[in-house]
Amino acid sequence: MKDILEQLEERRDQARLGGGQRRIDAQHSKGKLTARERIEVLLDEGSFEEFDMFVAHRCVDFGMEKQKYPGDGVITGWGTINGRMVYVYSQDFTVLGGSLSETHAGKICKIMDMAIKNGAPIIGMNDSGGARIQEGVAALGGYADVFQKNVLASGVVPQISVIMGPCAGGAVYSPAITDFIFMIKDSSYMFVTGPDVVKTVTNEIVTAEELGGAKTHTSKSSVADGAYDNDMEALFEVRRLVDLLPLNNREKPPVRPYFDSHSRVEDSLDTIIPENANASYDMHELVTKLADEGDFFEIQKDFAKNILTGFVRLEGSTVGVVANQPLVLAGCLDINSSRKAARFVRFCDAFEIPILTLVDVPGFLPGTSQEYGGVIKHGAKLLFAYGEATVPKVTVIARKAYGGAYDVMASKHLRGDFNYAWPTAEIAVMGAKGATEIIHRSDLGDAEKIAAHTQDYEDRFANPFVAAERGFIDEVIMPRNTRIRVARAFASLRNKQLTNPWKKHDNIPL
Numbered sequence: 001m002k003d004i005l006e007q008l009e010e011r012r013d014q015a016r017l018g019g020g021q022r023r024i025d026a027q028h029s030k031g032k033l034t035a036r037e038r039i040e041v042l043l044d045e046g047s048f049e050e051f052d053m054f055v056a057h058r059c060v061d062f063g064m065e066k067q068k069y070p071g072d073g074v075i076t077g078w079g080t081i082n083g084r085m086v087y088v089y090s091q092d093f094t095v096l097g098g099s100l101s102e103t104h105a106g107k108i109c110k111i112m113d114m115a116i117k118n119g120a121p122i123i124g125m126n127d128s129g130g131a132r133i134q135e136g137v138a139a140l141g142g143y144a145d146v147f148q149k150n151v152l153a154s155g156v157v158p159q160i161s162v163i164m165g166p167c168a169g170g171a172v173y174s175p176a177i178t179d180f181i182f183m184i185k186d187s188s189y190m191f192v193t194g195p196d197v198v199k200t201v202t203n204e205i206v207t208a209e210e211l212g213g214a215k216t217h218t219s220k221s222s223v224a225d226g227a228y229d230n231d232m233e234a235l236f237e238v239r240r241l242v243d244l245l246p247l248n249n250r251e252k253p254p255v256r257p258y259f260d261s262h263s264r265v266e267d268s269l270d271t272i273i274p275e276n277a278n279a280s281y282d283m284h285e286l287v288t289k290l291a292d293e294g295d296f297f298e299i300q301k302d303f304a305k306n307i308l309t310g311f312v313r314l315e316g317s318t319v320g321v322v323a324n325q326p327l328v329l330a331g332c333l334d335i336n337s338s339r340k341a342a343r344f345v346r347f348c349d350a351f352e353i354p355i356l357t358l359v360d361v362p363g364f365l366p367g368t369s370q371e372y373g374g375v376i377k378h379g380a381k382l383l384f385a386y387g388e389a390t391v392p393k394v395t396v397i398a399r400k401a402y403g404g405a406y407d408v409m410a411s412k413h414l415r416g417d418f419n420y421a422w423p424t425a426e427i428a429v430m431g432a433k434g435a436t437e438i439i440h441r442s443d444l445g446d447a448e449k450i451a452a453h454t455q456d457y458e459d460r461f462a463n464p465f466v467a468a469e470r471g472f473i474d475e476v477i478m479p480r481n482t483r484i485r486v487a488r489a490f491a492s493l494r495n496k497q498l499t500n501p502w503k504k505h506d507n508i509p510l
């Protein structure tokens, strides 16, 4: 009996060594943690339960029968983050470059099935050279199986991908279907085809970093939602994010103890809006002054900076925030900001996370590049996302709410539950100058008349009261009381029930 127990321990020790000490050292020398170390950092201490430690591949081509590693290059199982259950997989680059075989895929699919069944998030730590070349179509099939599970899990349980090494080919498409992608600066890459293929096909010479590094994907392509300095930091941030999310789409977001006053009055908000209507201010200041303990988990902070998206807590409950940022492009909506915010709104709605919208938007960005790029279709994404969302929606118009952008930003007409405005709000079809030039075109040569018309238009519309008279604004509130008013609004909406007409699924403009 003792021998058998020892044998098990020996087998386990061998599996824990992955591709061997030499490759583990190589992984460390690149500043990367091993697959097992990553799981240890991510999960609560001692909470990890492993599945399929002894699974081995079945390939016999290219001498693969002699290259078998227990676990086959991916560690899978479940554990807890601050006591709440999550399923994880962590690809082991020390085993055949973390490449995905049929059996490796089978292990990932197994925990995904369990996550869907048991209602817990899936977190994938990706570090893989893609499809295992020796296996050919069997590996490709394995990838497609994973993609299919990702699709079925979408909107059922949160899916988070951390890119922790090179991810090429199939290795990028599973993360691409998940809800959030985080990367590590200088040690993770994502591309469909690497720099060598790019050079052969297009003659472009580009480094891996330029083609698919963290900076590229967080600021240019928007494929990734955040980038961190190293493995440890990224995994700690994933813990923080998971803490904000419900475990599945049947649960409400978690409520945590909070140490901030629910009746906090923020006098500084009374003066945050500059005297000059064209001057800007940092919308982060408003978001952090409303949030419990000033804590804001920002999503896509380096992309489309003219809109902010992310999570805060109000009285301990998670709330998704979408806010125009006057510091960038005067807070205009454009193609990128519409796409960014639409995806965020849809995530919140899928997982019952209430949405707070903070508005200061002069309109959609004009220009040929926007029109040729399809701003109509992309702007419609945000309009659609807000219009279909049934979660509690609270909107505060801080300053400008002009034109179509007024409608889009969770207006009363898109089933906003509470639509507040500050006294500084300006709600109109367009700015006074533009409006005057159109409706008083015949007076354009007369500067005095034009000034009078502009003043007239400003007096009439550069305020929240015309909208309030119609009930499009429920209440004009003091800026300093915004946290209290918004928190009370969300508290009153905790039992909100609203369902859309039955459909197979909608047809959001993609």
Ligand code: HXC
Pocket: 095, 096, 097, 098, 099, 100, 128, 129, 130, 131, 132, 133, 134, 140, 143, 166, 168, 169, 170, 171, 173, 194
């Ligand atoms: C089998 C692989 C492998 C793969 C790496 N290895 N990728 N084995 N299949 N796809 C092995 C290497 O042979 C090596 O084994 C070990 O992993 C480490 O690889 P290195 O090249 O030494 O490491 P490094 O220099 O860090 O380079 C990493 C890499 C490179 C950038 C990932 O290995 C690479 O370019 N790999 C191929 C990427 C690729 O083209 N994949 C196929 C994508 S197509 P030893 O024994 O020497 O340690 C795809 C199709 C799916 O995925 C499409 C679905 C839509």
